[in-house]
Amino acid sequence: MEQKRTLALPTRATLKAQAKRLRSDLTAQGKPTTHAQALEAIAHQWGARDWNTLHAKAPDTLQRSFTPGERISGLYLGHAFQGTVKAAQMASAGFWRLTVVFDDAVDVVESQHFTGLRKQVSATIGPQGHTAQKTSNGQPHMVLDAW
Structure with a gap:
């Protein structure tokens, strides 16, 4: 049985850029297209019923993931660190x-x-690359570089 592959949905900004390129290409070919028509076409290409449906499903930003063994760096309680x-x-x-x-x-x-x-710590990192927990001076406990 063939396994169906699915592509990760790009960000909303990427989808809008695709629609803009599509509109530009079609216009250059002598097929003027409105922005709304280009958005709808992109939605259909991604398997959505319409642009509003695709827009609701698409992420605002790509989510970062982590794997054991990955090298990271940043600040922990205001101190620079590198670690694994x-x-x-x-x-x-x-x-x-x-x-x-x-x-x-x-x-x-x-x-x-x-x-x-401390040689080892545990922390919950949020979508912006830092902890929600803060020190008494308002700085996040951990802030990661290259977010």
Whole structure:
């Protein structure tokens, strides 16, 4: 039995760009097309009933994913880090629970009197590339680079 392959739906901005290119190409061929007609044609190409249906299904942005062994970097409690994803679990739309092993331990204590080094931490990263939890100065606990 043949397995059906499905393509990941592109972002709304990408779909709109496809419609714009289609309209431009058709106009260049002497077949003037309205923007609405081009949007409807793109919707049909992606298997949707109409543009509104496709627009509702398409993501605003592409969702980032993580895999164990992946190298990441960023800030943890304001300290730069590089490390490896030890575990990754999708929590909900765009949110990931990550366990990160730092290359170099990060001091998680602000005191001058003692230190608290962490080599591994767990955090839930949101769709914008940072945690919802914040420190007392309003900074996210973890912020990832190259989001």
